[in-house]
Amino acid sequence: MPLSDDGAALRLKDEDDVAVALRALAAGESVRFGSESIVLRSEVPSGHKFATHPIALGTLIRKYGQVIGKASAPISTGEHVHVHNVEGTRGRGDLAEAAP
Amino acid sequence: MSASTFMGYKRADGRVGVRNHVLVLPSVMCANHVVDVIGRKVPDVVTVGHPTGCAQVGADFEQTKRTMAGFAANPNVGAVLVVGLGCETNESKALAQEIAARGQRVEVIGIQECGNTTETIAKGVAVAKDLLREAAAAERTECPVSALIVGTECGGSDGFSGITANPALGYASDRVVAEGGTVILAELPELVGAEHLLAARAKEPVAKKLYELIDRVEARARAMHVDIRFGNPTQGNMAGGLTTIEEKSLGAAYKGGSTELREVLEYADAPTSKGLVVMDTPGQDIEQLTGMVAGGAQVVVFTTGRGTPTGCPIAPVIKVATNTAMFERMRENMDVNAGAIVDGTRTLEQVGDEIFGWIVDAANGREPAAEVLGFRDFAINRIGPSF
Numbered sequence: 001m002p003l004s005d006d007g008a009a010l011r012l013k014d015e016d017d018v019a020v021a022l023r024a025l026a027a028g029e030s031v032r033f034g035s036e037s038i039v040l041r042s043e044v045p046s047g048h049k050f051a052t053h054p055i056a057l058g059t060l061i062r063k064y065g066q067v068i069g070k071a072s073a074p075i076s077t078g079e080h081v082h083v084h085n086v087e088g089t090r091g092r093g094d095l096a097e098a099a100p
Numbered sequence: 101m102s103a104s105t106f107m108g109y110k111r112a113d114g115r116v117g118v119r120n121h122v123l124v125l126p127s128v129m130c131a132n133h134v135v136d137v138i139g140r141k142v143p144d145v146v147t148v149g150h151p152t153g154c155a156q157v158g159a160d161f162e163q164t165k166r167t168m169a170g171f172a173a174n175p176n177v178g179a180v181l182v183v184g185l186g187c188e189t190n191e192s193k194a195l196a197q198e199i200a201a202r203g204q205r206v207e208v209i210g211i212q213e214c215g216n217t218t219e220t221i222a223k224g225v226a227v228a229k230d231l232l233r234e235a236a237a238a239e240r241t242e243c244p245v246s247a248l249i250v251g252t253e254c255g256g257s258d259g260f261s262g263i264t265a266n267p268a269l270g271y272a273s274d275r276v277v278a279e280g281g282t283v284i285l286a287e288l289p290e291l292v293g294a295e296h297l298l299a300a301r302a303k304e305p306v307a308k309k310l311y312e313l314i315d316r317v318e319a320r321a322r323a324m325h326v327d328i329r330f331g332n333p334t335q336g337n338m339a340g341g342l343t344t345i346e347e348k349s350l351g352a353a354y355k356g357g358s359t360e361l362r363e364v365l366e367y368a369d370a371p372t373s374k375g376l377v378v379m380d381t382p383g384q385d386i387e388q389l390t391g392m393v394a395g396g397a398q399v400v401v402f403t404t405g406r407g408t409p410t411g412c413p414i415a416p417v418i419k420v421a422t423n424t425a426m427f428e429r430m431r432e433n434m435d436v437n438a439g440a441i442v443d444g445t446r447t448l449e450q451v452g453d454e455i456f457g458w459i460v461d462a463a464n465g466r467e468p469a470a471e472v473l474g475f476r477d478f479a480i481n482r483i484g485p486s487f
Contacts, residue, residue: 066293
């Protein structure tokens with residue numbers, strides 16, 4: 001589980017699209033994973049996620065190396081990733097066809 | 101490594117209790133008041149109240165009755181007094197017969213038969229005192245950890261649940277299984293999106309049954325035309341950083357550890373396999389807790405990020421905090437701090453060993469916070485309407 005260089009964030013699997021803030025992170029702070037530096041575009045509360053690279057609208061998003069949902073808006077590197085820009089792909093009874 | 105043991109109550113059917121309660125149980129909500137008053141007059145018994153037991157039909161009624169019978173027959177209970185009204189669907193005498201058939205010492209009284217409220221309370225107090233005297237004869241003897249069924253649960257989860265407390269509990273779950281014990285992983289809606297990882301650790305037909313139950317959860321959402329996310333993850337889960345049910349599930353599944361999934365159970369059914377089993381319960385904390393204990397769990401480990409104080413009337417519930425800030429804020433309600441893992445002060449294995457140690461200690465009689473505080477939460481999962 002690679003921690004960021006100062007231990008402020010955790011990317012659970014290398015293939016993940018997001019990292020988890022281990023403390024409250026402010027907009028403008030930079031988080032470094034080795035040679036990779038990510039500037040946060042918004043505040044990220046402790047336990048929340050931010051994008052470690054750009055994510056296009058409709059793209060599946062991975063954490064734990066597994067799919068946790070898909071982008072409901074384009075997401076930039078360093079942006080807070082949460083309910084405002086991610087939708088679930090499971091348990092979506094709202095998308096079921098109405099009974100005849 | 102030698103097998104771990106604890107001092108437990110060996111019951112006639114071979115099962116082992118870690119407590120020796122006398123339970124007073126209403127067969128129907130109409131008996132709640134009488135049960136409550138008996139409990140106030142005889143404080144050494146444990147009582148529960150609930151809004152079920154009448155005008156129920158089919159699978160919903162069967163599940164309610166099975167849950168009451170399983171809960172009353174949990175080996176943590178030494179004797180049971182059932183209090184009925186007299187005209188309820190869930191006939192108190194039939195319920196008592198079901199409890200007795202499971203090997204439990206049980207008495208039953210009915211309000212209409214006794215004459216009135218006051219006379220039923222007087223009769224109940226006398227019977228409860230007799231049962232307490234009888235139950236007191238049981239003594240703790242040395243028992244193996246393989247006799248334990250450990251329920252696992254997460255409630256008020258947050259973004260740390262899947263990083264700290266749940267993997268640490270998974271480590272402890274693997275230790276319980278290695279000792280020959282049983283671990284229940286439940287809350288099926290919180291396995292949606294992680295079921296393939298569990299199924300990959302199961303043989304057929306267990307894997308197929310797991311997929312069927314997960315499909316049943318999503319079919320309910322389809323039937324209601326709702327996004328599960330309206331209610332699960334909850335608002336507090338979202339405030340804690342969880343975005344979708346899949347994300348919550350992937351973190352929640354860690355509680356079960358890494359061993360083979362041996363069996364998939366319906367709500368409140370007793371495991372017939374040792375090792376890791378899955379039980380179909382909702383994610384709703386208290387219905388889940390009641391279902392696992394009705395299935396025979398003697399000890400429960402409950403991880404929480406937001407801070408969930410719940411406890412069971414008859415089984416110790418060990419609370420594991422996912423983060424240090426909440427652990428310190430709600431110190432009274434917490435037993436273990438898994439936040440130390442991300443603080444860098446303890447390893448996941450160290451916290452996992454602490455949880456395993458707590459399971460054995462709780463089996464020996466040590467009371468976790470929820471038990472000290474006297475929680476008596478009880479709720480039966482309904483799967484049909486009242487008529």
